[in-house]
Amino acid sequence: MSANLTKQTTFDAIIIGAGACGLMCAVQAGFLGKRTLILEKNNRAGAKILISGGGRCNYTNLHTSAQQFISANPHFCKSAFAQWTVDDTISFFEAYGIQGQEKTLGQLFPTTNKAKDIVEVFTQLCQDLDQPVWLNTNVNAVEQSDEGFTVSYERDGKLGRLTAPKVVITTGGLPVQKLGATDFGMRIARQFGMNVVKPMPALVPLTITGKDRPWYEQLSGNSIFCSVSNDKISFEENILFTHWGLSGPAILQLSSYWQAGEVFYIDLLPHRDVAELIQNERLINPKKTLGLLLAGLYTRKFADALSGQLPVQKNLASLSKEDLDAIKQQIHHFKVKPAGDKGYDKAEVMRGGIDTNELSSKTMEAKKVPGLFFGGECVDVTGWLGGYNFQWAWACGFVIAQNL
Structure with missing residues (x-):
């Protein structure tokens, strides 16, 4: 395979993972005039969004608070939820044509009952804001460099490298393997000397x-x-x-x-x-x-x-x-x-993950590695069933974007 080396930094940040957190991060960064690139190993963005809620996507929960989340540090999520609230989520989606309807126990679904409508909001915004999403792109390594970080990847049978001053890891947890789930985020955290709370299946x-x-x-x-x-x-x-x-x-x-x-x-x-x-x-x-x-x-x-x-x-x-x-x-x-x-293939989410003591609760940036951010399910914050984990993902994406 040939190597296609991209040396010049053209992005403010590279986001690895086009799930809920990564997509929100790219869009919010775009609103702030920052340019990001999302690298996604699947052939479509938002794969886990598309299957959530039986394909209907319960995209938030009206009762969200820190009490519905499991973490070694139960207070960690409070800062993100203060910066991006449930009302912010509702307003964001309403602005792009998604009206919510409450079902059981505060769960909010699109009135269309179609998860693809949620994903389409992000794919359209990424296009409008010039935030490219590279699908079928497998990231092999993330390393610190003079420019900040070098990301090595394989795409369309070719190897390549990109540099950016900041990198955001939003690759999710271990469920569900058929959707491309891996331990990538936790491996990168360990590579940089960060602690990981033992992962286990949750909502299973x-x-x-x-x-x-x-x-x-x-x-x-x-x-x-x-x-x-x-x-x-x-x-x-x-x-x-x-x-x-x-x-x-x-x-x-x-x-x-x-x-x-x-x-x-x-x-x-x-x-x-x-x-x-x-x-x-x-x-x-x-x-x-x-x-x-x-x-x-x-x-x-x-x-x-x-x-x-x-x-x-x-x-x-x-x-x-x-x-x-x-x-x-x-x-x-x-x-x-x-x-x-x-097990993980039947679990909705993962509990455990990157130790919250390794991250700033205000920015989601790694304390030991300036410029490296983690968000969403790969972090040791796990919500209840019913839209809570999406609210965590949206909040993380917003918070990280403010600090790129």
């Missing part, structure tokens, strides 16, 4: 193996509104039973706070007391069986699954205190010990 389904698996398999496809909790946090949303374990919004949320070997609990009837329901029904229909009562609370399939562990043939009047205790335990404190998770 959990697996059940062994003797408990058949019980979950029989419920595959059933979705139930529940409260799931461990000693760190609790979430109230639907859970989905699958042939390999548990998924659904509540499980994905809890997975970000779960470690291998830990148990968690499911309240299968949140905000209602099953013992009180039994007592009230006893007064009206004492001969009614527990099985019939459960059939009125759950799908038949789920009620049948519970019947293997509860005295469903007994009528309500004959239930003993021991029976009631067992029912309450099963309904309100259903114990789950997952075997593991489904």
Whole structure:
């Protein structure tokens, strides 16, 4: 392969990664009269944006605050969110024709329900602002040089080098490999002597193996509104039973706070007391069986699954205190010990990443390497399900652009 060396610095910064953070950074830099170049290994920009929210893209969340983010330093994200707010995100997209509609729990989607509309805002702006995006470009190395940084790349079968005074790494995390996800950002951080918090899958389904698996398999496809909790946090949303374990919004949320070997609990009837329901029904229909009562609370399939562990043939009047205790335990404190998770290819995001102690919270610049910036998912800041991670990406992109 031939080498095409570009020695003259023609860009204020080179941005590596055309995801949410990189695209926002390029556009905001363009607004400030700065010229950037985005290098993207995929054949299209915004690949992960396009699949988010089932292809509808929940592009922010109205309830965003530091409380919905996981990090070794829970305060780190506050500066970025103060500089670029949810209102800023809404106004930005509205200015380019994207109206938002609120769905569950503050999630904001485009009224068109098309993620491609979000990406098109950025691709059009990059074109209008002369912020080129090089697709199918694989970056091989980032090194400090007299001009600031030299970026070595391969594009269209040719090797090349570019120089710029500043480099922005917005290459995302390890999910999802089929979209080109790699550990590039973390490798570059380590290369420059920066610490990385151990990465792990987050917002990911959990697996059940062994003797408990058949019980979950029989419920595959059933979705139930529940409260799931461990000693760190609790979430109230639907859970989905699958042939390999548990998924659904509540499980994905809890997975970000779960470690291998830990148990968690499911309240299968949140905000209602099953013992009180039994007592009230006893007064009206004492001969009614527990099985019939459960059939009125759950799908038949789920009620049948519970019947293997509860005295469903007994009528309500004959239930003993021991029976009631067992029912309450099963309904309100259903114990789950997952075997593991489904890994990065099924995870929405990654937790862990570049240690926030290595970065300025005000600028996202590496403290040890002036001119080198990191933003988005490769940093140790991980949001809940529901648009929070996009808000983090937009905020990072804005903040970095102000400091290029």
